[in-house]
Amino acid sequence: MDTLQNLLFHGGNFLGIEWHGWKIIGWLGNVAFTARFLVQWRATEKRKEVVVPPVFWWLSLAGSWLLLSYALFYRQDSVFIFANLFNWIPYARNLIIHRRHLKAHMQCPACSKVNPPQAKHCMECGQRLPVELR
Ligand SMILES: [Zn+2]
Structure with missing residues (x-):
């Protein structure tokens, strides 16, 4: 000690x-x-x-x-x-x-999944992401 x-x-x-x-x-x-x-x-x-x-x-x-x-x-x-x-x-x-x-990540308007920047389609539901979000 x-x-x-x-x-x-x-x-x-x-x-x-x-x-x-x-x-x-x-x-x-x-x-x-x-x-x-x-x-x-x-x-x-x-x-x-x-x-x-x-x-x-x-x-x-x-x-x-x-x-x-x-x-x-x-x-x-x-x-x-x-x-x-x-x-x-x-x-x-x-x-x-x-x-x-x-x-810059984008939230899908259809399913609310957050997608990486420059993604063209939602990773969850496949919906085409709006151009203004890209
Ligand atoms: Zn989606």
Whole structure:
């Protein structure tokens, strides 16, 4: 028990880390970045194909902004700032593209089945989808 206590607490600090607000923000960024891999891995194992769910991009965006805040306002380290300055852009862009793709799906007027973008016929009932929906 003393060994576990010694592993968790170094110099009176949990994990030997001097905790304060910016450390919590930085570590939340690390947690978000780590969690995104676990979420993506789980989604891929579940479907037995490579899947990148939207939550992966949300966690990426949150993690990069948290780490950028930590780097900019606390560490003020140019290497760390540059490493997190631009990587949020493709994460945000992927979320925008994903949202547009979802909106491009078409609901069949006959059976209400939601069909993929550019579908000419309903996947459920076979009815030709109206041109204005395509
Ligand atoms: Zn239909």
